[in-house]
Amino acid sequence: MRKKRGRKIWWWVIGIVVVLAAAFGLGVASNGGPLGNKEITIGTIGPDVQVWQHIAKSKEAKQAGLKIRVKDFTDPVALNKATANGQIDVNAFQSWSYLQAYNKENKNGQLAALGTTYLEPMGIYSDRYKKISQVPDGATVAIANNPANTARGLLLLQSAGLIKLKKSFNATSGTNEIAANPKHLKFKEIDDTTGPRVLKSTDLVLIGNTIALTGHLNVLKDSIYHEKVDQSTKNNINVLATAKKNRNNARYKKLVTLYHNQKIQQWINKKYQGTKVNVQKPLSYLEK
Template sequence: MKKSYQIILGVIVVIVALVLGIHALNSSKKSAESATITVGSMNTDYQVWKHIAESKEAKKLGLKIKVKSITDGVQLNNATAQGSVDVNAFQSWSYLETYNKQHKKTKLAALGTTYYEPMGLYSNKYKKVAEIPDGATIAIANNPSQAARGLLLLQKAGLITLKKNFDSATGTTSDINANPKNLKFKEIDDTTGPRVLKSVDAVIISNSVAFDGGLNVLKDSIYHETISKNTKDNINVLATAAKNKDNKAYQKLVKLFHSKAIQAYVNKKFSGTKVEVKKPVSYLED
């Protein structure tokens, strides 16, 4: 009888332990998903996420968001990998992939796509690409990734032809295979683009720099990028530590960004230059 009692008691103890364990696990999971999410960002993206954090849409989804400004991309990714930042909003898919190649032990994962900022070719002298004369000087960024992207834009515009093995991340003017108009290239700090417009025939300027300089890539450039399979690497994403990619609360941030009210704000605030891209991450991986 005593032995049976001990067996029953032992079974009860095991069951109670299992129930408590499951309850603790669920509580921990629920707590983690309802906790304040720290979103790290910079420049214009910081403005966007400050607005999102205070929006009615965030409250409707039950999200508590704290926005943190970190002005260096590598530092921001490191902070995300280490956990002082939960999710970051600033980088393109290609930037994320490059970071992961260089930091294999602290990889990040994309939660979803956000928008695309077209790079543009601007000129105060000419209204069309065809008007650019022989021997014209084109200003390009001295930043390797921006310069390579700019050269691809010039190729798309029909001004140059690049070598077949051109590296879209590190390619330079030495990789130009054909230059029928004998264009000359002047390297500049990519933040000075709008200021050098008067001194050269044309300038390639990233969207954020152009916008800060009072230029709208969709209206003021004589040529600009469009979204395609060739430019999809430049689509921006929300990123988190790889281990957190299935966190439901973090995934809600993607839905929140694409809500009608938030997109209305972004379009008005940035005059349509942050082009919404609502694609699955698999689109970028193909």
Template sequence: MVKRNIIIAAVVVVAVAGSAIVIQRNHSVQAENEKQITIGAIGSDAQIWQHIAKLPETKKANIIIKVKNFTDGVALNTATAEGKIDVNAFQSYAYYVAYNKSNAKTKLAMLGTTYLEPMGIYSDKYKKISDIPDGATIAIANNAANTARGLKLLAKAQLVTLKPGFGNLSGVNDIQDNPHHLKFKEIDDTTGPRVIKDNTVAAALIGNTIALEGKLNVLRDALLYEKIDQSTKDNINILATAQKNKNNKNFKKLVTLYHTKSAQKYISQQFSGTKIDVKKPITYLSE
């Protein structure tokens, strides 16, 4: 009887051990299938991806998203090109083109489109564009893509006239006529919400991501903001990665996750409709 009990106990131990091995193996397979992707983002984009990281759709896609906050776009693009960041979410197509033009040896690749949000002209001193006095100083971004974008908006406000052929990388030297004798102060565009409080600045051109950081709503607080249509497609935001990763299937899943109903419901509610969903093929931007 004792011998029989010993045999039964041994069988149980082997069975339990076998089960443990199977469980451990299943966990290993699951861990192997789940791919961790580090996303670099700035401001509200980081908040969006932190939310997407928790969605059931993300778990179902076998993806673990880790979000790293940045405050500087050039530093984030550089980290992405060097492989320190897998994918970044912060820049417009025009900003991306400008970066690649200046960094031919470390170019980035697009994975897909995300949203369009308007740039605005903001002032802490004036309520209308017409109130801005002659000779006033306007703060404008010190990077080529957002400088051009801001000048186009000033042209729509009829404050300046731009030269024929003004492009996405044009600057203040491409202003044809400045009837109000405006002066321009180049700033790190992430400082825009603080700069409008500067007594020496009449107004500032601020992108919506940065505006939201400063508790500004472009639809409510801007003196004027970009019209949202096909003419502003260069301002559509994208997901970008290093050139070598442009065909990475897991990275491309991020585009799909961004456009899910769950993600879009959160984005619409959280940002008061200022981030407009754009689900287009990347070829749409280069057409």
């Protein structure tokens, strides 16, 4: 009797295990993995916090089967590190050139782009001058102190006709790669985020649009010169980024499609008055 009872208990245990395994298997099949319904944490900065909060609450996100939690950061390097170590699933703030520069400096915490989002023109701003031709000899220019945005700012100054860069200039070059500086411009390095605050104390300030928006500046209206949106500025296209090991995560890639949804884009365009130019390109466009 004991043996029979023992066998019955054993078969009950096997039955429970089989049922649980089947249930788990169904979960994998329906959700794309045991964590298929897990919330995706997106880290972002400045006005993009509002963009992603809007996306997270949208019916389009619900229809895509995505649960999104948005986390606000002020330090871009800290955000990239949090993404590399898995505290943040995906981040939304940086340009392709910024991502490349970050990876070059952080060999052990590599990130990868999931897809493109938008391009925001960088602008040259001034409280003292209304146009580039008024910039005097010896003017001081406030420029970002990170390699990607330093290079971007210098290219913008060259486009405006204020300096000429060496042929060896690249996406992470600095002021030592200036070939000609006819107006004897002086450069003052600043933290990116302080751009709007130094306008009153500096002749010219180079400000990316994300930061400009936090200072209630519209690059299309308030800058005295800004980047043109064309092939020459493709390195400045913003991307969604994740830890390199997650670059093929199907759920994360859904965020790219969601961002470009027509209804989402209508809201962004109205909210930011056309200063976030939608760019829906394959990653191969950036990698050429």
